[in-house]
Amino acid sequence: MANATQPTAASDERIKEISAFRKAMIRPELGGIVGTIAVFTFFLLFAFDSGMFNSQGIMNWSIVSAQFMVIAVGACLLMIAGEFDLSVGSMIGFAGMMIAIFSVTYGWPVWLAIITTFVLCTAIGGFNGWIVIRTGLPSFIVTLAFLFILRGFTIFLPQVIERKTIIGGILDVAEGDWLAPIFGGKILGGVFTWLGDAGLIATFERGTKQGQPVVDGIPMLIVWAIVLILFGHALLTKTKFGNWIFAAGGDAEAARNSGVPVNRVKILMFMFTAFCATVFAVCQVMEFGSAGADRGLLKEFEAIIAVVIGGALLTGGYGSVLGAALGALIFGVVQQGLFFAGVESSLFRVFLGVILLGAVILNTYIRRIITGER
Amino acid sequence: MSDDSRFHHGEPANAAPIIEMKNIKKHFGRVIALAGVSFDVKPGECHCLLGDNGAGKSTFIKTMSGVHKPTAGEIYFEGKPMRFEDPRDAIEAGIATVHQHLAMIPLMSVSRNFFMGNEPETKVAGISFFDKKTADAVTMEEMRKMGINLRGPDQAVGTLSGGERQTVAIARAVYFGAKILILDEPTSALGVRQTSNVLATIDRVRKQGIGVVFISHNVRHALAVGDRFTVLNRGQTLGTATRGEISPEELQDLMAGGQELAQLEGSLGGTV
Numbered sequence: 001m002a003n004a005t006q007p008t009a010a011s012d013e014r015i016k017e018i019s020a021f022r023k024a025m026i027r028p029e030l031g032g033i034v035g036t037i038a039v040f041t042f043f044l045l046f047a048f049d050s051g052m053f054n055s056q057g058i059m060n061w062s063i064v065s066a067q068f069m070v071i072a073v074g075a076c077l078l079m080i081a082g083e084f085d086l087s088v089g090s091m092i093g094f095a096g097m098m099i100a101i102f103s104v105t106y107g108w109p110v111w112l113a114i115i116t117t118f119v120l121c122t123a124i125g126g127f128n129g130w131i132v133i134r135t136g137l138p139s140f141i142v143t144l145a146f147l148f149i150l151r152g153f154t155i156f157l158p159q160v161i162e163r164k165t166i167i168g169g170i171l172d173v174a175e176g177d178w179l180a181p182i183f184g185g186k187i188l189g190g191v192f193t194w195l196g197d198a199g200l201i202a203t204f205e206r207g208t209k210q211g212q213p214v215v216d217g218i219p220m221l222i223v224w225a226i227v228l229i230l231f232g233h234a235l236l237t238k239t240k241f242g243n244w245i246f247a248a249g250g251d252a253e254a255a256r257n258s259g260v261p262v263n264r265v266k267i268l269m270f271m272f273t274a275f276c277a278t279v280f281a282v283c284q285v286m287e288f289g290s291a292g293a294d295r296g297l298l299k300e301f302e303a304i305i306a307v308v309i310g311g312a313l314l315t316g317g318y319g320s321v322l323g324a325a326l327g328a329l330i331f332g333v334v335q336q337g338l339f340f341a342g343v344e345s346s347l348f349r350v351f352l353g354v355i356l357l358g359a360v361i362l363n364t365y366i367r368r369i370i371t372g373e374r
Numbered sequence: 375m376s377d378d379s380r381f382h383h384g385e386p387a388n389a390a391p392i393i394e395m396k397n398i399k400k401h402f403g404r405v406i407a408l409a410g411v412s413f414d415v416k417p418g419e420c421h422c423l424l425g426d427n428g429a430g431k432s433t434f435i436k437t438m439s440g441v442h443k444p445t446a447g448e449i450y451f452e453g454k455p456m457r458f459e460d461p462r463d464a465i466e467a468g469i470a471t472v473h474q475h476l477a478m479i480p481l482m483s484v485s486r487n488f489f490m491g492n493e494p495e496t497k498v499a500g501i502s503f504f505d506k507k508t509a510d511a512v513t514m515e516e517m518r519k520m521g522i523n524l525r526g527p528d529q530a531v532g533t534l535s536g537g538e539r540q541t542v543a544i545a546r547a548v549y550f551g552a553k554i555l556i557l558d559e560p561t562s563a564l565g566v567r568q569t570s571n572v573l574a575t576i577d578r579v580r581k582q583g584i585g586v587v588f589i590s591h592n593v594r595h596a597l598a599v600g601d602r603f604t605v606l607n608r609g610q611t612l613g614t615a616t617r618g619e620i621s622p623e624e625l626q627d628l629m630a631g632g633q634e635l636a637q638l639e640g641s642l643g644g645t646v
Contacts, residue, residue, distance in 0.1 A: 234503075237504075238503045238504055238506075239502065239503055239504050240493035240495055240502065240504050242504065243482075243486050243489070243490060243493050243504060244490075244491075246479070246481070246482050246486065247479055247482065247486075247490050247491075250479035250480070250481045250482055251479045251480075254478060254479050254490075255479070255490065255491070257471075257473060258490045258491035258492075259462070259465070259491035259492070260490060260491045313481070317479065317481040317482070318481045370530055371480060371481050371530040371532040371533065
């Protein structure tokens, strides 16, 4: 260019300087970070002696939080892409039931049952997305329909096939299977044995397991949660596709004008949400050894609450996977912590509502600063 | 305008046109939207397409950008006959359209908007990642060239003014190799100050040898930057005029078909 000799460092007098501290604070996860600190401070003060922070206690709320995290990652990416999935809870019940029917009733190898269920459920997720794209209907309505359709099948199928609503015996058929431990197993058992021997964590004092640590490894559910969070975060912030997710949710028409394959992005995110729900379902089935028709009730709302606490915008185009993970952590810690603190369990909802409201108000404020909304 | 730039008002008349559209007709069923429009754009010029609502401006630029296929007529791109199957063909050939709305996503940062759909990538351990460092550096540099000083590449587009957003969209099109830039009513929703910013941007772009098609129904905005003016009325060209040959009043008359506006003009006391 011939005349690109603009003054290089001239700053606009209308833009206020922002201090480094304020800049570091202004991020989508701030609400989640503040909430996490508040929740941990509260329980460290009021429930420290209750066993909430010994090895079993930590494992207890970590597992519950990990459950929320697994579905929150999917819900988060989908919400940023501008859509909702209300069928997550029903999908969890449905996926668990399909694994039980395939493996116990039909006698398929467990690995085949798991893979088939993943393919089936991701396809249903994709079908959800396809209907939303083709009809232009709000995903709220389409997935609400699937909330009922999938739940209906989850109750209907086992009753027709086995004449009951819970199918058990999955652990027996999963014995020796190569894929089942990826969802139901535990890792780092050696570390925990060593910690137990060293007297750092509690061990069984009598019985057949005497001397073994009470917590004997990290369940694969937690590993899945961490892997999904890292994957989701990297996908969203570090890849081209992540930019497309933001663009699809921010303004689908503008994104299309710029050459972003919006339909493909949205359908893939519906599929990913269904994938996360299936991961949850398989881990749960492998933990309990059974599949029940009522599994996963209300999980869709819990996932959405975690995502919103984590700073995502309900209308799409803005949010953070790390924030959603913190939202899930808050959710899990509060739910289990109130039990440890000896608080009447019905107050859990009150507590949760207060945190939800506080986090959302804070997040709205932060978002206005970042994006210049008025 | 600086003396060292290769292009000046009125000068590009001797260069070969980048795109030449001859006798374009477009019928939608029984409706004749375009009844034989000829138009060309030369490198480094700003060719204004003027016309009142319903004159066929939108249909015409959609034909140019590959959205519509003409019912009859010929399109030559860089001297060769061309037929765009879809907008992607036109974009690949170097015809970029900047819409008044729907160009930027306010919630996203300037650098993410700038590279939306064209993200640079870098490979780490065989996996392709969004090359944020390059994206940020290029965005800051291109914005500086356009006279916008960003607080940082992470600044959200929502914090920019309407004129600045328009400028980001133009800078983006230029960076990605546009030879023809179609600006669809870029100034119609802007204030006076922002309008002059956008007009200054058009001038900068033109100096780089890009042909600008500036669609407007505001004669004064068009006269401020235009080199040539083509007026559409009821699907037909009423002629192309070169800068200096035509007065604002004449242009205004042409746009309105010359009819009742003369009477209106009296009561309004000047250019509308």
